[in-house]
Amino acid sequence: MENQETTWKHVSFREHKGKYKGILAWILSTDHKRIGLLYFYTIIGFFLTGVCLGLAMKLELLAPGKTVMDAATYNAIFTLHGVIMIFLVVIPGLPAVFGNFMLPLMIGAKDVAFPRLNLLSWWVYVFGAIVALSSLFMQGGPPDTGWTFYAPYSFKTSTNMLPAVLGAFILGFSSILTGINFIVTIHRMRAPGMTWFKMPLFPWTLYGTAWIQILATPILAVTLMLIAGERLLNIGFFDPSLGGDPILYQHLFWIYSHPAVYIMILPAMGAISEIIPTFSNKSIFGYKVIVISTLAIAFVGYFVWGHHMFTSGMSGTALYTFSILTFLVAIPSAIKVFNWVSTMHKASIQLDPPFFWAVSFLFVFMIGGLSGLALGALSVNVHLHDTAFVVAHFHYIVFGGTGFAFMGAIHYWFPKMWGRMYNTRMATTGWIFFFIGFNTLYLPMFFLGVAGMPRRYYDYVDRFHGPNIISTIGSWVLFTGLMIIIVNLIHAAKNGPVASKDPWGGKTLEWTVDSPPTFENFEEIPVVEKGPYDYR
Amino acid sequence: MDSSAVIQNIHRDDEGSKMGMWLFIFTELLLFAGLFIVYSIYRYLNPAAFALAAEQLSVTIGTINTIALLISSATIAMASSSIRLKNKKLTLFLLLVTIIMAIVFMVNKYFEWMGKIDHGFFPSSPTLQSLGSGDTLFFGLYFFMTGLHALHIVIGIVLIAIVFIRVKNNSITDNNPVLLDNSGLYWHMVDVIWIFLFPLFYLIT
Numbered sequence: 001m002e003n004q005e006t007t008w009k010h011v012s013f014r015e016h017k018g019k020y021k022g023i024l025a026w027i028l029s030t031d032h033k034r035i036g037l038l039y040f041y042t043i044i045g046f047f048l049t050g051v052c053l054g055l056a057m058k059l060e061l062l063a064p065g066k067t068v069m070d071a072a073t074y075n076a077i078f079t080l081h082g083v084i085m086i087f088l089v090v091i092p093g094l095p096a097v098f099g100n101f102m103l104p105l106m107i108g109a110k111d112v113a114f115p116r117l118n119l120l121s122w123w124v125y126v127f128g129a130i131v132a133l134s135s136l137f138m139q140g141g142p143p144d145t146g147w148t149f150y151a152p153y154s155f156k157t158s159t160n161m162l163p164a165v166l167g168a169f170i171l172g173f174s175s176i177l178t179g180i181n182f183i184v185t186i187h188r189m190r191a192p193g194m195t196w197f198k199m200p201l202f203p204w205t206l207y208g209t210a211w212i213q214i215l216a217t218p219i220l221a222v223t224l225m226l227i228a229g230e231r232l233l234n235i236g237f238f239d240p241s242l243g244g245d246p247i248l249y250q251h252l253f254w255i256y257s258h259p260a261v262y263i264m265i266l267p268a269m270g271a272i273s274e275i276i277p278t279f280s281n282k283s284i285f286g287y288k289v290i291v292i293s294t295l296a297i298a299f300v301g302y303f304v305w306g307h308h309m310f311t312s313g314m315s316g317t318a319l320y321t322f323s324i325l326t327f328l329v330a331i332p333s334a335i336k337v338f339n340w341v342s343t344m345h346k347a348s349i350q351l352d353p354p355f356f357w358a359v360s361f362l363f364v365f366m367i368g369g370l371s372g373l374a375l376g377a378l379s380v381n382v383h384l385h386d387t388a389f390v391v392a393h394f395h396y397i398v399f400g401g402t403g404f405a406f407m408g409a410i411h412y413w414f415p416k417m418w419g420r421m422y423n424t425r426m427a428t429t430g431w432i433f434f435f436i437g438f439n440t441l442y443l444p445m446f447f448l449g450v451a452g453m454p455r456r457y458y459d460y461v462d463r464f465h466g467p468n469i470i471s472t473i474g475s476w477v478l479f480t481g482l483m484i485i486i487v488n489l490i491h492a493a494k495n496g497p498v499a500s501k502d503p504w505g506g507k508t509l510e511w512t513v514d515s516p517p518t519f520e521n522f523e524e525i526p527v528v529e530k531g532p533y534d535y536r
Numbered sequence: 537m538d539s540s541a542v543i544q545n546i547h548r549d550d551e552g553s554k555m556g557m558w559l560f561i562f563t564e565l566l567l568f569a570g571l572f573i574v575y576s577i578y579r580y581l582n583p584a585a586f587a588l589a590a591e592q593l594s595v596t597i598g599t600i601n602t603i604a605l606l607i608s609s610a611t612i613a614m615a616s617s618s619i620r621l622k623n624k625k626l627t628l629f630l631l632l633v634t635i636i637m638a639i640v641f642m643v644n645k646y647f648e649w650m651g652k653i654d655h656g657f658f659p660s661s662p663t664l665q666s667l668g669s670g671d672t673l674f675f676g677l678y679f680f681m682t683g684l685h686a687l688h689i690v691i692g693i694v695l696i697a698i699v700f701i702r703v704k705n706n707s708i709t710d711n712n713p714v715l716l717d718n719s720g721l722y723w724h725m726v727d728v729i730w731i732f733l734f735p736l737f738y739l740i741t
Contacts, residue, residue: 113549114552180556181556184555187555188549188551214562215566225684226574229676229680233660235659235679236673236676242673243578243670243673244669248577252573255570
């Protein structure tokens, strides 16, 4: 075995020759880095599909009345946009791509705890995606319930609900398997000397995320099974005519889906916590506080699901409780923002693309977070419920938060993952377009929502016309930015200059190995003596 | 040069595997927890109908099934011990008893379900609809929860059969018993869920 290790010494994981050749060497690989990239390519594929659906919706809203599609098509498109973006892109997004690739590198391990299970979870993900998307091509047409599959419409509609629901169920399995894998990896495989509080923050957030994944996803799984049961067997749990209660569905659904929002945002916060100290050349401010607030978000996040249902009919006590808890969960998020800003205070900042993404993350995340508080207030919520305001808030958090962090992470770790450097000027140009487009797209929706424009309608009254035009133009600017970024990265992955081990001056363990890393990651498992952000 | 095999040899971590299994068991318990929530809400809303409907279920069959599962849980735990005592023959025998008990459970379940369906007690049947919404919900829950549990029994049978084969061809031995232990953990979980299902559906009348 010693001999084998020496022959592998300087071969990157991309060139490593295993049992299989060609594409099989990737899709059957148990190497966490290859699986991370597999996830990356599939997720980007689905992301672009979702983006196109989003563009189509915005195009429809360019003018009142029927613009390019009829109401039924619009319903199908916003459902697909939601299902694809939530279940296929944002939930697996950062944990599956950067978690898989970076977690073992950052904690000084050679792989995750269960490499074969890791590969299985990618396959389960692909299978779930195929099942979910098969609803598009079957008779009956794609589902039109919105991504929440609310009862009773979800078992009354004649569209293809079953594949969508089963697909989401299968995707849940993939999520659970990844979660189990990460928890065991973090517990068992940290490098010698890396105590819990010497672990970098991205693994910490992955740890919190993994717990949410395994504790919340089963509830969604069983809820989706009940929807399938309603459709196939008429069991009647959510059907008032059989004695059931549709509100119960909403409870069960949000018991999962609210924590799922934290599955989306926690790893994004982790990535930002890596980028900001690196580009500030300064150790992160309040490391332990960030860790504790991560765990606090993961914990309190379980008890706020009711704020999605303020207008559905709940007792007064339940309303107050959920509202107060919703305000509580904002505190740890705000603490993190203060920590990130404090890290930049009196720092020597490198202005590179990942840093731009990180600071713009702070900007949009603040808007998203504060508008969330507006929605968490009971009286305001009654007015804003199911308006464009909610859509704007959600996109500021999930697209602005998680999406910007994903973009930041890809620009940050690109040299490590592909071993090449991209053109930073072009990356910055792409970011400018993206940032301006993003705000042009979603800011008007806050005003539309306050003015009373409902969400999920393909039509609107004339007085909403102006902001909708601005919003649609914003979607084109954003798309331009996205294209610049993608072209830049594709070009860099093929022809970019070779990257050094540590192009940004990062101090965490992944910057001590080759770019791209060798198959074994570390020829010798490192011994950790210092904290993760040992700058000055 | 089998690269993945090399990695697995280096990283064999029985503690880690068991931890993974425990986490998986949490997820399974939470899967059923969602259904227990649904059950408790509808029981609270329809106390009389649920109490009456429960009398339709046969306590005898339920008891036999409970005993079968308890025996099987004991035998698989004993199999975990006997493999450590290097008694392969006894291990195989105990695993076989476990599988037989699981099959006894399934056969019983089959007759029980068929009996209910013959009497017209199945989801959305006219009989149930004439009885009212409480009975509809009770039997909906009954079929859904015991059905999901039965699915876990079937998965367990397959799993234990794999363990049986692997013990037989010596790929599970006293120095590598973690798959047997994990199957045992899974099986106990299935057993524990039944221990809750049995009183909730059969005994509270």
